[in-house]
Structures are given as structure tokens and as C-alpha cells.
Amino acid sequence: xxxxxxxxxxxxxxxxxxxxxxxxxxxxxxxxxxxxxxxxxxxxxxxxxxxxxxxxxxxxxxxxxxxxxxxxxxxxxxxxxxxxxxxxxxxxxxxxxxxxxxxxxxxxxxxxxxxxxxxxxxxxxxxxxxxxxxxxxxxxxxxxxxxxxxxxxxxxxxxxxxxxxxxxxxxxxxxxxxxxxxxxxxxxxxxxxxxxxxxxxxxxxxxxxxxxxxxxxxxxxxxxxxxxxxxxxxxxxxxxxxxxxxxxxxxxxxxxxxxxxxxxxxxxxxxxxxxxxxxxxxxxxxxxxxxxxxxxxxxxxxxxxxxxxxxxxxxxxxxxxxxxxxxxxxxxxxxxxxxxxxxxxxxxxxxxxxxxxxxxxxxxxxxxxxxxxxxxxxxxxxxxxxxxxxxxxxxxxxxxxxxxxxxxxxxxxxxxxxxxxxxxxxxxxxxxxxxxxxxxxxxxxxxxxxxxxxxxxxxxxxxxxxxxxxxxxxxxxxxxxxxxxxxxxxxxxxxxxxxxxxxxxxxxxxxx
Numbered sequence: 001x002x003x004x005x006x007x008x009x010x011x012x013x014x015x016x017x018x019x020x021x022x023x024x025x026x027x028x029x030x031x032x033x034x035x036x037x038x039x040x041x042x043x044x045x046x047x048x049x050x051x052x053x054x055x056x057x058x059x060x061x062x063x064x065x066x067x068x069x070x071x072x073x074x075x076x077x078x079x080x081x082x083x084x085x086x087x088x089x090x091x092x093x094x095x096x097x098x099x100x101x102x103x104x105x106x107x108x109x110x111x112x113x114x115x116x117x118x119x120x121x122x123x124x125x126x127x128x129x130x131x132x133x134x135x136x137x138x139x140x141x142x143x144x145x146x147x148x149x150x151x152x153x154x155x156x157x158x159x160x161x162x163x164x165x166x167x168x169x170x171x172x173x174x175x176x177x178x179x180x181x182x183x184x185x186x187x188x189x190x191x192x193x194x195x196x197x198x199x200x201x202x203x204x205x206x207x208x209x210x211x212x213x214x215x216x217x218x219x220x221x222x223x224x225x226x227x228x229x230x231x232x233x234x235x236x237x238x239x240x241x242x243x244x245x246x247x248x249x250x251x252x253x254x255x256x257x258x259x260x261x262x263x264x265x266x267x268x269x270x271x272x273x274x275x276x277x278x279x280x281x282x283x284x285x286x287x288x289x290x291x292x293x294x295x296x297x298x299x300x301x302x303x304x305x306x307x308x309x310x311x312x313x314x315x316x317x318x319x320x321x322x323x324x325x326x327x328x329x330x331x332x333x334x335x336x337x338x339x340x341x342x343x344x345x346x347x348x349x350x351x352x353x354x355x356x357x358x359x360x361x362x363x364x365x366x367x368x369x370x371x372x373x374x375x376x377x378x379x380x381x382x383x384x385x386x387x388x389x390x391x392x393x394x395x396x397x398x399x400x401x402x403x404x405x406x407x408x409x410x411x412x413x414x415x416x417x418x419x420x421x422x423x424x425x426x427x428x429x430x431x432x433x434x435x436x437x438x439x440x441x442x443x444x445x446x447x448x449x450x451x452x453x454x455x456x457x458x459x460x461x462x463x464x465x466x467x468x469x470x471x472x473x474x475x476x477x478x479x480x481x482x483x484x485x486x487x488x489x490x491x492x493x494x495x496x497x498x499x500x501x502x503x504x505x506x507x508x509x510x511x512x
Contacts, residue, residue, distance in 0.1 A: 004428070007496045010496070020500070021510060024036070034326075038115055044338070056345065058073070058384075061387070075103055077376065092362075101359040156351050174354040200212070223242055225248055228417070240408070256268060321383070321408075335401055345357050385402075400419075404482070430500070430501050434457050435455065484507065496511055
């Protein structure tokens with residue numbers, strides 16, 4: 001079990017103790033929670049290429065008296081052509097080894113936007129710990145090893161050659177140069193510099209220089225739902241954050257049992273998630289609206305039967321990631337999620353800097369006329385689901401999030417319900433065994449929602465009860481594909497209580 005950590009004047013939680021330490025160092029120097037979040041994320045882009053990177057996307061929520069949402073997800077290049085993919089025989093976007101599943105990465109644009117609005121320290125200082133680790137090296141984490149072995153066989157994967165054991169030294173000089181370019185010249189140093197030129201050449205027509213000149217970071221209106229006496233916030237489409245809020249809204253009106261140990265708890269929350277998400281492929285695209293109306297929440301809640309599994313169908317009307325959070329001494333909270341999509345992403349590397357590129361383009365549709373059809377300048381539907389909780393008076397309660405592909409809203413549904421409905425401590429809520437709706441890749445949960453099994457993590461007594469209610473059940477070892485969630489909770493007396501997920505193995509919640 002992960003113990004809850006406590007602090008008074010600031011806290012950072014992430015999947016890697018080196019990254020959390022970099023964030024705390026920024027708070028110690030008078031930086032804001034935004035500075036801490038960027039520093040933490042920057043280190044992770046070096047040390048956790050199996051989860052995130054400069055070649056990926058970013059979403060964030062910030063509470064600074066009010067809630068703001070940042071969408072720094074990239075857009076398809078000017079050469080995007082769904083018809084050509086269909087002519088080649090594709091029925092869905094290529095998952096790996098194909099530049100066409102690589103939208104322009106939004107991470108650096110996200111940092112620049114977040115720092116420009118909320119940063120207090122010079123950006124060069126914020127990025128300095130990551131630059132040092134990229135140049136001098138860092139120990140390989142146990143979670144990196146399997147992906148690194150594959151990455152080393154790919155063109156541009158040379159940084160991972162010889163990484164065979166936990167603790168092996170890894171150096172990433174090209175990533176260090178890219179970070180130095182951002183520190184010295186802002187976004188242009190990255191998108192119009194060495195990395196951008198290499199990506200332009202690698203794309204061979206997928207991108208134009210104008211694609212890299214366009215900023216991929218927008219401040220947008222966050223989504224909100226009232227659940228368990230609090231307001232829970234997430235990012236709007238093209239994020240799938242609405243699935244978390246919709247499921248919470250459904251669950252808030254259900255007769256939940258007295259404790260999460262009962263199989264009825266897992267059943268009702270799983271059904272809330274299925275009622276919320278079964279039509280995701282049809283309704284989620286960057287221009288989607290009106291997904292959280294009261295009547296819609298009530299309609300979907302009425303589908304949930306406490307005595308049996310819901311039969312859903314395609315509507316009549318369709319990875320890997322890292323999450324981190326930071327709170328500073330002034331009460332600013334940042335909930336930031338950043339991703340490659342699948343592990344090392346597309347397993348395509350920009351050849352000059354050897355930055356591994358995400359494959360968020362797998363979210364696009366190849367169905368002609370679909371609102372999320374792969375096309376120039378479009379953003380793909382995204383699994384990234386940052387979350388933030390406020391009290392009824394608008395004050396910050398919690399910053400929380402997780403990695404986990406399609407399962408992110410399901411994992412957060414459980415963690416937030418434990419926290420708000422049952423009053424569990426952060427360490428208990430984060431460590432507790434989970435369920436999730438299964439899939440083959442982690443991004444195909446909703447392809448056939450009536451065939452999806454409930455995967456149950458070892459350590460629960462849910463399996464027999466779920467099976468009796470009609471759920472296909474698969475038991476998995478603890479920590480195998482059930483996300484890495486982290487949270488920081490602000491108590492009424494000002495104490496910060498946080499936890500990093502023990503499933504991350506080297507994660508850390510560090511306070512000051």
C-alpha cells in the first residue's frame with residue numbers, strides 16, 4: 001500500500017522520483033505550481049520515453065482562483081489523406097511504424113503556454129534539471145526495459161542500445177539539445193529548429209513548415225459536473241474527459257453500497273462507465289458539444305440495472321501516458337497529463353534528435369464523412385483525461401489523474417468515488433485494487449462494448465459477484481495495465497495530502 005504523504009507549502013506527485021524532485025526544486029526556488037509541473041514533465045520526457053516525451057501531446061487544468069483548461073494536442077499535417085490510407089487497404093489508422101499516425105506534437109507548445117500565463121521562474125531554469133539528466137545520463141527504470149529493447153531495434157532508437165537491466169545508464173543527447181533549444185529560443189527553437197527540420201524531412205510530405213508555425217496550444221473552457229457534493233472538472237473534446245464526468249454524474253445518482261469491497265460497487269461503477277462510454281467512437285471529436293446535459297445524464301443513469309449487466313449497442317442516433325500534479329504554497333494547483341499514446345509511441349524516431357514520436361493519430365477515423373476523419377489540421381479524439389476537484393465555494397480540493405489509455409476515466413471514477421463518497425485517504429484510494437474495461441490495445445475498449453470483459457486486479461473479492469451479474473471477468477495481477485494514478489488533496493486546514501501510485505514502482509509524492 002502507498003502511504004499518504006503530507007506537506008504544508010507545496011507538493012509534487014509523479015511516476016518518477018527524479019521528476020518529482022525537479023518539481024520540488026522549482027517550488028523551493030520560489031516557482032509556481034506551473035513551473036514545478038513543467039520541470040517535472042521535462043524530466044519525464046527524458047527519463048520516461050516509454051510514457052511521454054517531447055514528441056507527444058499535453059493537456060492541463062489549472063486552479064488559480066478559477067479553473068482554466070489547456071489543450072496542447074497536435075493537429076494532423078497538411079498531407080493527411082484518409083482516402084490514400086483506405087486505398088492501401090486500411091480500415092483504421094496504422095498503430096505503429098507509420099508517420100501518418102503522428103500529428104504535430106503539442107507538448108512544447110503546452111509548456112510555453114503554461115509558463116507564459118503562470119510561470120515565475122525563467123524557462124531555462126525550469127528546464128535545467130531535464131537538460132542535465134539528458135546529457136549526463138540517468139538510471140533506466142524497471143518499467144522502461146521491455147519497450148527500450150524494442151526501441152533499440154528501430155531507426156533512431158540508438159539511445160536505448162545496451163539498456164538491458166534496471167539502473168543501466170541512459171544518455172539522450174539529442175533530447176538535451178532540443179530542450180536547450182526550447183530554453184534559449186522558445187517554441188521556434190523546437191518546431192522550427194533541429195527537431196522540426198528533421199520531422200519535416202522524415203514526413204516526406206506529411207507536414208509543411210506552416211504546420212510547425214501553427215501553435216498547438218489553446219486555452220479552452222473546461223467541462224464540469226457536480227458529483228458527491230463537489231464540482232469535478234476535466235478538459236473538453238477532443239479529450240475524452242467528458243466520459244469521466246458523465247460516469248460520475250451517473251454514479252452520483254445510484255444507490256452505491258456502503259463500501260468498495262462489495263462486488264455491487266464494482267458492478268454499478270462499471271455500468272456507469274459503460275453507459276457513459278459505449279457510443280464514444282460516434283460522438284467524440286474536437287467539435288463535440290452538449291455531452292453533459294442533466295437530461296442526458298439522467299437518461300444514461302436509467303440504463304443501469306443493479307441486478308444485471310447492461311446490453312449496449314452502437315447508438316441509433318463509435319497506451320501509454322504519464323500524469324503529474326503540483327500544488328504550490330499559494331494554493332495554485334496544476335493537473336497535467338502528457339503522452340506518447342502507446343508506450344514509446346509510434347516507434348518512429350525523429351532522426352536528428354532521436355526523439356520518439358507519439359501515435360495519437362490512431363484516434364482518427366477512416367470512415368468517410370466521420371467528424372473525426374483523418375484530415376489536414378484536425379485534432380484526433382484523445383484519451384487524455386486530466387481532472388481537478390473544487391469545493392462548492394470554488395476553492396481547490398484535489399488535483400488527480402492517471403495514465404491508462406481508454407481506461408483513464410474508469411480508473412479516475414474509482415479513485416474519485418473512493419475519495420469523495422467514502423472519504424478514503426489519498427494513499428488508500430490510489431493503492432486500492434481496480435477494475436477496468438478490457439481491450440486488446442488499450443485504445444479499442446469501445447469497438448465492441450457488449451463483448452468487453454471487466455478486468456479485475458488481484459486483491460479483490462469482486463469476480464464471482466460480477467460474473468453472477470453477467471459480466472465476462474478476467475483477473476489480472478496487481479499493477480498489470482491498471483494505470484498509474486496520482487493525487488494531491490488540499491485539506492481545509494491547509495495541509496496537503498498526496499500519493500503517487502505504487503504501480504509505478506519508482507513514483508514519488510514529495511512535499512515541502
